[in-house]
Amino acid sequence: MNNEQKELRSMSLEELQQVMVLAGEKPFRAKQVFEWLHKKQVSSIEEMTNLSKKLRTYLKENYTVDTLKVAKELISSIDGTRKYLFKLSDGNIIESVWMNYKHGNSVCISSQVGCRMGCKFCASTLGGLVRNLRPSEMLEQIYRIKEATGQRVDSIVIMGSGEPLDNYDSVVRFLRLITDENGENLSRRAITLSTCGIVPRIYDLAKENLPITLALSLHATTNEERIELMPIARKYSLDEVLEACEYYFKQTGRRISFEYSLVKDVNNSKEHAKRLSELISKTNSHVNLIPVNPVKERSFETVTRKQAEDFQKMLEKNGVNATIRREMGRDISGACGQLRRSFIEKN
Numbered sequence: 001m002n003n004e005q006k007e008l009r010s011m012s013l014e015e016l017q018q019v020m021v022l023a024g025e026k027p028f029r030a031k032q033v034f035e036w037l038h039k040k041q042v043s044s045i046e047e048m049t050n051l052s053k054k055l056r057t058y059l060k061e062n063y064t065v066d067t068l069k070v071a072k073e074l075i076s077s078i079d080g081t082r083k084y085l086f087k088l089s090d091g092n093i094i095e096s097v098w099m100n101y102k103h104g105n106s107v108c109i110s111s112q113v114g115c116r117m118g119c120k121f122c123a124s125t126l127g128g129l130v131r132n133l134r135p136s137e138m139l140e141q142i143y144r145i146k147e148a149t150g151q152r153v154d155s156i157v158i159m160g161s162g163e164p165l166d167n168y169d170s171v172v173r174f175l176r177l178i179t180d181e182n183g184e185n186l187s188r189r190a191i192t193l194s195t196c197g198i199v200p201r202i203y204d205l206a207k208e209n210l211p212i213t214l215a216l217s218l219h220a221t222t223n224e225e226r227i228e229l230m231p232i233a234r235k236y237s238l239d240e241v242l243e244a245c246e247y248y249f250k251q252t253g254r255r256i257s258f259e260y261s262l263v264k265d266v267n268n269s270k271e272h273a274k275r276l277s278e279l280i281s282k283t284n285s286h287v288n289l290i291p292v293n294p295v296k297e298r299s300f301e302t303v304t305r306k307q308a309e310d311f312q313k314m315l316e317k318n319g320v321n322a323t324i325r326r327e328m329g330r331d332i333s334g335a336c337g338q339l340r341r342s343f344i345e346k347n
């Protein structure tokens with residue numbers, strides 16, 4: 001067994017039952033362990049007090065339980081948004097965000113340490129991909145944020161560092177664990193996965209019987225423009241990406257969320273609004289307009305509130321549903337991935 005196989009929090013209930021059989025225990029013990037890990041969300045085997053001392057010792061000798069340590073917590077004085085830097089067991093650092101909205105608390109998690117997708121507007125990719133996160137490390141971002149805030153989590157977005165569909169198997173396993181009725185039991189409708197558009201994996205996800213919301217990073221209205229911003233566009237054309245989104249909607253019944261970052265004088269003209277409306281007119285969707293965050297290492301200028309509203313109006317005139325994303329935690333934020341970068345540079 002390698003380390004990854006021996007990590008208990010990433011295991012399904014069925015796999016934990018096999019662990020119990022190997023330990024010479026009755027399979028029903030697996031449910032107790034599962035509940036300790038995902039309902040009570042403990043950090044160690046030692047805390048599983050309804051297991052015999054013998055079983056706890058056996059588990060400690062043969063398995064591990066991933067847990068994350070808060071390396072830094074920043075709280076916005078404007079809206080209470082909290083940013084967390086977590087330290088993984090191998091010393092790597094990842095970033096997560098807790099946001100309080102009218103409709104509840106939302107957590108944005110990372111799926112990889114770094115990212116290899118190379119999107120031009122993103123700080124997470126500047127150092128490339130370091131490694132994939134394990135399912136347990138994605139779960140732990142949520143469990144430890146619940147512990148730190150003392151509040152429930154109503155929805156999650158997989159929109160932090162990393163491309164979730166580039167870590168497909170672990171992300172799907174994470175989704176099954178976070179929605180398991182014996183654990184956190186989060187509604188699948190309360191989960192959004194954001195992707196730059198890895199087409200074959202969108203088809204795969206559509207078939208998983210996990211009707212979560214798919215957010216597609218579009219950001220451009222022609223292949224040429226998209227290639228400038230997102231290297232993945234060289235591999236999959238806009239037509240292919242949109243066809244995959246259409247398929248996803250048909251399979252899951254979930255409306256697609258198109259993410260469109262507004263960069264001043266780059267993609268916010270009247271022609272862009274028109275082309276964008278035409279492109280997505282066939283898909284049951286909604287557009288999220290994101291005034292781009294300036295990244296220190298790149299030269300992008302963000303739009304004013306008025307320019308964003310003008311673009312939104314142009315889309316709505318063409319019959320496209322669009323909202324402007326509210327910027328949360330302006331005073332502690334910076335672009336996604338920047339907090340982690342500045343922390344690593346200083347430490």
Ligand code: SF4
Pocket residue numbers: 115116117118119122123124125160161162163195196
């Ligand atoms: S936007 Fe997402 S996919 Fe693109 S580089 Fe950043 S983390 Fe990776």
